[in-house]
Every structure is written in structure tokens, then in C-alpha cells.
Amino acid sequence: MKNAFLSAGLFLTFLLFFGCNSSKSTSSTPEDSALIPGELSAQSILHNGEEREYLVYVPGSYNENTNHPLLLNFHGFGGNAKDYFDYESDFRGVAELQGVILVYPQGSLLSGFSHWNAAPMAEDNKSNTDDIGFIELLIRNLQEDLSVDPDRIYATGFSNGGMFSYALACFTEGLIAGVAAVSGLQLNLEDCAPSHAISVLIAHSTTDDVISYAGSSDVASVDETVLFWTSVNQTATVAEESSHNFGDETVWLYTYSEGINGAQVLHYKVENGKHEWFTHDLAGQSFKSVLWDFLSPQKISGRED
Numbered sequence: 001m002k003n004a005f006l007s008a009g010l011f012l013t014f015l016l017f018f019g020c021n022s023s024k025s026t027s028s029t030p031e032d033s034a035l036i037p038g039e040l041s042a043q044s045i046l047h048n049g050e051e052r053e054y055l056v057y058v059p060g061s062y063n064e065n066t067n068h069p070l071l072l073n074f075h076g077f078g079g080n081a082k083d084y085f086d087y088e089s090d091f092r093g094v095a096e097l098q099g100v101i102l103v104y105p106q107g108s109l110l111s112g113f114s115h116w117n118a119a120p121m122a123e124d125n126k127s128n129t130d131d132i133g134f135i136e137l138l139i140r141n142l143q144e145d146l147s148v149d150p151d152r153i154y155a156t157g158f159s160n161g162g163m164f165s166y167a168l169a170c171f172t173e174g175l176i177a178g179v180a181a182v183s184g185l186q187l188n189l190e191d192c193a194p195s196h197a198i199s200v201l202i203a204h205s206t207t208d209d210v211i212s213y214a215g216s217s218d219v220a221s222v223d224e225t226v227l228f229w230t231s232v233n234q235t236a237t238v239a240e241e242s243s244h245n246f247g248d249e250t251v252w253l254y255t256y257s258e259g260i261n262g263a264q265v266l267h268y269k270v271e272n273g274k275h276e277w278f279t280h281d282l283a284g285q286s287f288k289s290v291l292w293d294f295l296s297p298q299k300i301s302g303r304e305d
Contacts, residue, residue: 035145037062040085045141047134050108054138055081057102058146059095067149069296070101070142072135072168074161076184078113081106088158088277094292101146105138107131107160116157116164119187120171131164132171139175151299156180156201156291158277159211163187169198178295183275185211185219189228197263199298200229201291205273226256226267233259239267244282248272251280262303266294 033041038060044053062068071091075084081104095102107114108129117127142148155165155176162184169179170192180201186192204222206213215221220228230237239254254267268290270278278287285293297305 045134045137047137048130052106052108052134052138053081054103054105055085056104056142057092057095059092059099059101061096061099062101062146063099064147066099067147067152068099068101069152069154070103070139070148071095071292071295072103072105072153072155072157072165074105074116074155074157074164075107075114076157076159076161077107077115079107079158079161080114084158084161089156089288091288091292094288098292098296100292101142101148103138103142105135116160116167118160118163118167119191120167122188122191132167135168136172136175151301152177152296154178154180154295154298156182156295157184158182159184159275166192169194169200174300177300178298180291180295182277182291183208183211185215185222186225186228187219189220189224192228194232196300197233197260197302198229199233199259199264199266199295199303201266201268201294202226202229203268203270203278203287203291205270205275207272208275210275222267222269226254226265229265230256230259233263233265235259235263235265244280246280249280251278251282253282261301262305263298264294264303 035041035056035058037058040055040057043056044051073089075081085104091102094100107116110127117129117131153176155168157165162181165179165181166186168176173195178199182203202225204213213222235256236258239256242253244251250271252269256265280287297303
């Protein structure tokens with residue numbers, strides 16, 4: 001069944017490939033700092049008796065009289081929010097150009113490794129952490145302190161963080177406007193019941209040696225995941241295609257449009273790539289820009305191009 005959080009095999013795979021980061025997952029975090037435009041600040045909140053940590057970047061262009069979009073970005077299994085921000089997924093350039101508030105939450109520990117509970121409804125889930133409740137509380141707190149557009153809250157993440165982005169789309173109501181999962185597939189198609197049409201970007205390599213493109217007994221394949229979200233969003237069944245060659249790698253973009261309220265599904269397919277946060281430059285546009293340009297027009301109420 002493809003609804004378990006981590007089978008023994010997949011869990012071992014994560015340990016083997018991400019165990020080297022385990023020491024980072026327990027690194028100390030500075031005391032909460034003020035939310036100052038143009039600066040990255042460390043924050044924490046108490047949820048279910050546990051102190052949960054996260055980083056916030058408020059763009060220098062922040063205006064308290066304007067509603068700003070919010071991008072939640074989740075690190076992978078065994079990872080650390082600060083290292084993920086510094087070395088893999090720094091969206092400050094996008095934030096400054098587009099006025100986006102960035103949030104990098106820190107996962108809690110499972111068997112000594114940081115993780116996100118990406119299948120909270122599964123009977124055989126190995127994690128009992130209420131990460132969805134943590135994120136819902138985090139968003140409420142941010143809305144008290146900052147001018148956040150409730151219609152434009154998005155989730156992205158790498159690997160296990162991408163898996164959790166799907167969970168937020170599946171198990172929250174009227175909260176997430178769009179999702180971008182990078183090298184992370186969906187664990188719980190059977191239980192997923194989105195409350196509204198949600199644009200979804202699925203970025204994955206055909207030769208990912210950690211989370212197989214073809215899926216497994218625990219994880220839906222890329223094709224199954226694309227089919228699920230095109231069905232949920234009732235998009236066109238035939239995609240618009242384009243490709244970009246990078247020597248040994250080729251990036252294919254498959255865009256399924258004309259969904260409910262303008263919702264779309266974009267499959268960013270990397271032939272001969274790795275298990276990684278992608279860094280391709282597509283005709284002068286970075287991967288992060290491609291991701292943001294896909295998500296940003298989508299609102300809870302519908303897409304506005």
C-alpha cells in the first residue's frame with residue numbers, strides 16, 4: 001500500500017543518503033529575533049508542548065499596508081532549515097523582486113533524524129508528529145505579526161519536504177494555494193482529499209537513486225502523481241511540451257492547463273539527473289524563478305494571470 005510514512009526499506013534509504021546531515025538537525029538555534037525587513041530571523045513557537053523552530057525572511061520591500069504572498073519551504077529528511085536556506089533553496093532574490101515572505105520551518109526528530117510527517121492519516125505511519133498543526137499555528141502567528149495574503153500561501157520542499165508539501169495540500173482546508181514538490185513524491189494518494197483546486201509543480205529526475213521516478217510500494221510514481229492532480233484539478237489531459245538540453249541532462253516541461261479556476265499541473269522532468277534541488281537555467285530563467293512564476297498567479301479563489 002502506498003500510504004505508509006516510511007517503510008523499513010525507504011527509511012533505510014533516507015538514513016543512508018541523508019544520515020550524514022543528522023548532526024545538523026540538532027544544531028542550536030538563536031533566541032527569537034525581531035522580524036526586520038531584509039533580514040533572516042530565527043523564530044520559535046510552542047506546539048503540543050514542544051518548541052518548534054523556523055526561519056523567516058521578510059523582504060526589504062515589505063509594506064505593512066500591503067498583503068504579501070507567503071512561501072513555506074521544507075528541507076529534506078535529516079536536514080536543517082538554515083543549511084537548506086544557505087546552500088540549496090535561497091529564495092531571497094525572488095522575495096525581493098516579488099515581495100514574498102519566506103518561511104523555512106525545522107522538522108522534528110524521528111529516530112534521531114529530522115523529518116516531516118507526510119502521511120498523517122496512514123494507519124501504519126511511523127511518525128506521530130502533528131506537523132500540519134504546527135504549520136497551521138505558524139501561519140496564524142505570522143498573520144498576527146505580518147501582513148500576509150491569506151489567498152496566496154504556497155508550499156514547496158525538497159525530498160521528504162516535498163512529500164510534506166503534498167500533505168499540506170491534501171489535509172488542510174482553504175489554506176494552501178499551490179504546491180511545488182522537488183525530488184519528493186506523494187505517499188498518500190488514497191487518503192488525499194483537497195478542499196479546492198490546487199496548482200501543483202512536480203519536479204523529479206528519471207534517474208533519481210533515492211526516490212525512484214517509478215515509485216514503489218510506499219510511494220506513488222511520478223506518472224501516478226501527475227494523473228492524480230490533473231484529475232483533481234480537471235485540467236486538460238494533453239500537456240503542452242517544451243525541452244531544454246544541458247549536455248547529459250535534458251529538462252522537459254509538461255504543462256496541463258485549463259483546470260478548475262485556472263489550476264494547472266506542471267511536470268518538470270529531468271532526464272539523467274540526480275536526487276537534488278535543481279539549479280538549471282532555462283533560457284535565462286532560474287529553476288527558482290520557474291517555480292515561483294508557476295505558483296504565484298494561483299490563489300485560493302482561482303488563478304489570475
